[in-house]
Structure formats: structure tokens, C-alpha cells
Amino acid sequence: MKDSKNSDNINEYRSNIKPTWCNGCFNYILLNCLTNIFLTMKMKKNEINIISGIGCSSRLPLFLNTFGMHGVHGRAIPIAIGSRLTNPNITTIVTAGDGDLFSIGIGHFVHAARKNFNITVICIDNKIYAMTKNQASPTSDVGYKGSLTPYGKIGSQLNVLEFALACNAGFVAQVSPLHFENMKEIIMEAINYHGFSFINVLSPCILHDQNQWRKENFVDINLGKNHDPDQFMSAMEHASKSLDYVKNKTNKIPIGIYYKNRFSKVSFEKGVKELKTNFSSQNVSIDEILSDFRCLGKKEA
Numbered sequence: 001m002k003d004s005k006n007s008d009n010i011n012e013y014r015s016n017i018k019p020t021w022c023n024g025c026f027n028y029i030l031l032n033c034l035t036n037i038f039l040t041m042k043m044k045k046n047e048i049n050i051i052s053g054i055g056c057s058s059r060l061p062l063f064l065n066t067f068g069m070h071g072v073h074g075r076a077i078p079i080a081i082g083s084r085l086t087n088p089n090i091t092t093i094v095t096a097g098d099g100d101l102f103s104i105g106i107g108h109f110v111h112a113a114r115k116n117f118n119i120t121v122i123c124i125d126n127k128i129y130a131m132t133k134n135q136a137s138p139t140s141d142v143g144y145k146g147s148l149t150p151y152g153k154i155g156s157q158l159n160v161l162e163f164a165l166a167c168n169a170g171f172v173a174q175v176s177p178l179h180f181e182n183m184k185e186i187i188m189e190a191i192n193y194h195g196f197s198f199i200n201v202l203s204p205c206i207l208h209d210q211n212q213w214r215k216e217n218f219v220d221i222n223l224g225k226n227h228d229p230d231q232f233m234s235a236m237e238h239a240s241k242s243l244d245y246v247k248n249k250t251n252k253i254p255i256g257i258y259y260k261n262r263f264s265k266v267s268f269e270k271g272v273k274e275l276k277t278n279f280s281s282q283n284v285s286i287d288e289i290l291s292d293f294r295c296l297g298k299k300e301a
């Protein structure tokens with residue numbers, strides 16, 4: 001792999017590793033959508049970096065012929081941040097499960113969003129830990145009967161859209177693989193967004209999910225005049241209702257862009273670059289400053 005020319009053949013973005021997912025898994029649709037996006041956006045394979053954690057969904061980078069890493073459970077975001085800081089010219093996308101991002105890895109999410117790293121985080125939300133055989137996750141419905149909660153999940157369900165907004169994510173959306181074109185458009189918009197973007201992909205596990213969603217079960221919140229993604233309070237209001245379908249099955253499942261902060265704050269990477277430029281204009285090099293810090297550390301030790 002790793003050549004620098006644009007690909008004109010979608011299959012060139014795929015590695016020769018055969019996916020290990022169950023037949024009919026929604027993850028295939030997301031994989032197909034990503035290669036479609038790379039082709040449409042004329043992205044070079046060596047300018048794409050896909051980082052994951054551990055889980056069925058986290059195997060996704062293995063099936064792509066781009067840079068990437070199948071990382072450590074809950075640590076996809078720190079790996080992505082490290083690679084972004086090392087090479088800010090590479091498009092960095094995290095693809096990880098709901099367990100990975102919102103159970104063990106939730107602390108990393110908070111700070112990556114708040115500090116505004118220019119990465120796209122895609123949660124492949126099947127509402128369970130699938131790989132370890134069906135345990136309830138933070139996004140499982142209350143009462144969900146998993147292998148460790150045979151009498152039903154106790155506690156509450158994490159509303160990831162509300163959470164991402166509260167963490168100050170500049171771009172927040174939810175999509176369904178059953179609405180392929182909508183999902184593709186929104187992921188492309190997230191990739192183009194200069195700052196932290198989050199997309200929740202509703203991807204029910206075909207082995208364990210009892211809901212059997214269909215295309216017509218979804219509603220696009222961006223159709224009509226009810227919601228303006230520029231408006232944070234409107235985004236919060238819509239996000240707070242985004243799980244209403246769980247309690248009342250007659251409610252539709254909302255998809256679309258909840259929030260897009262068009263006046264995005266300076267991304268962390270840009271901030272670092274500006275800092276370096278400011279120091280160099282004052283004739284002080286970053287290395288000099290760091291060596292002072294190192295001396296201090298030694299004196300204190």
C-alpha cells in the first residue's frame with residue numbers, strides 16, 4: 001500500500017484481509033461507506049489514518065489499505081491524538097465501539113472534545129459489547145438482557161449526543177447505515193470540519209439486537225425548519241429527546257446533524273503551531289524552553 005497517488009478504484013482502499021464479521025453485520029456498510037468517501041473525496045491512501053480500539057467494530061482498520069492501527073481497548077482516542085500531533089497533515093478517523101469509547105475510554109473522549117483535536121470520532125454503536133458475547137454497555141437500553149444482566153440492565157442509558165455536546169464537541173451527528181447516502185454526506189462533512197467531530201452510527205448487532213429496525217423507522221432532524229444545527233440550545237434540546245424512541249416504540253429514531261459550530265475554536269494542533277510561531281518570532285526556540293523545564297525537573301528531583 002502507501003502510495004501517494006489518488007485512487008480511482010474503490011477496491012484499492014481495501015486491504016486483502018477478509019473481514020471476520022458475521023454475515024449481514026452493519027459494519028460492512030460502514031466499511032463500504034468509508035471507501036466510497038475516500039474515493040469521492042479523492043483521498044490518497046497515505047493521507048488517511050484509521051485508529052480503533054478493541055471489539056468487533058474495532059477490527060475495521062485491518063480491512064483498509066490505509067495507515068491505521070487496531071489499538072488497545074479504550075485507547076483509540078489517545079493513539080489518534082498522538083498520531084495527529086506527530087503528523088497534522090493526515091486525516092485521522094477513530095472507528096470504535098460504544099463500549100470502547102463510552103465505557104473504558106470515556107475519559108479520553110471528554111478531553112479530546114474539549115481540547116478540540118481535529119479528529120473525527122465514529123462510534124459504531126451496537127448498544128452492547130458484542131465481541132465478548134453480549135454484555136450490556138453504557139448505550140444499552142435500561143432493562144436490556146445481556147449475558148451478565150439476565151434480569152435486565154439496571155441504571156441508565158448514556159445519551160451520547162447530549163454527552164458529546166456537553167464535552168464541547170464542535171460537530172455532533174447521528175446516522176444510520178440503512179440511510180447510506182445520508183450517512184456518507186454527514187461523515188464527509190465531519191471529515192472536512194476543522195475541529196473535533198463526533199458521529200454516532202446506529203449499528204444494531206444482528207446476533208443480539210431485538211429491535212429489527214427498518215429504513216422507515218428513522219426521521220431526519222435536518223428536514224424541515226424545526227432545527228438549526230448552528231444553534232447549540234436547539235442541538236441540546238433535540239439531543240435530549242434522541243432516546244425517546246427507546247421508551248416509546250412509536251417514536252421515530254432521529255438521525256442527522258445535531259450541531260455544527262461554524263465558528264469553530266482553534267484546534268489544538270493549530271494552537272500548538274501558533275505557539276511555535278509566536279516563540280520563533282521572539283527568537284526563543286521551543287527546544288530552549290523545554291531544556292529549561294528539564295533543568296527545573298532535575299533540580300527538584
Ligand SMILES: Cc1ncc(C[n+]2csc(CCOP(=O)(O)OP(=O)(O)O)c2C)c(N)n1
Pocket residue numbers: 054055056057058073096097098099100101124126128129130131132137
Ligand atoms: C483493557 C481491556 N479490558 C477489557 C477487554 C475485553 N474486551 C474486549 S472487546 C470488549 C468490548 C467491546 O465492545 P465494543 O467496544 O462496544 O465493541 P463491539 O464488539 O460491540 O463492536 C471488551 C470489554 C480488553 N480486551 N481489554
Ligand SMILES: [Mg+2]
Pocket residue numbers: 055097098099124125126127128129130137
Ligand atoms: Mg458495541
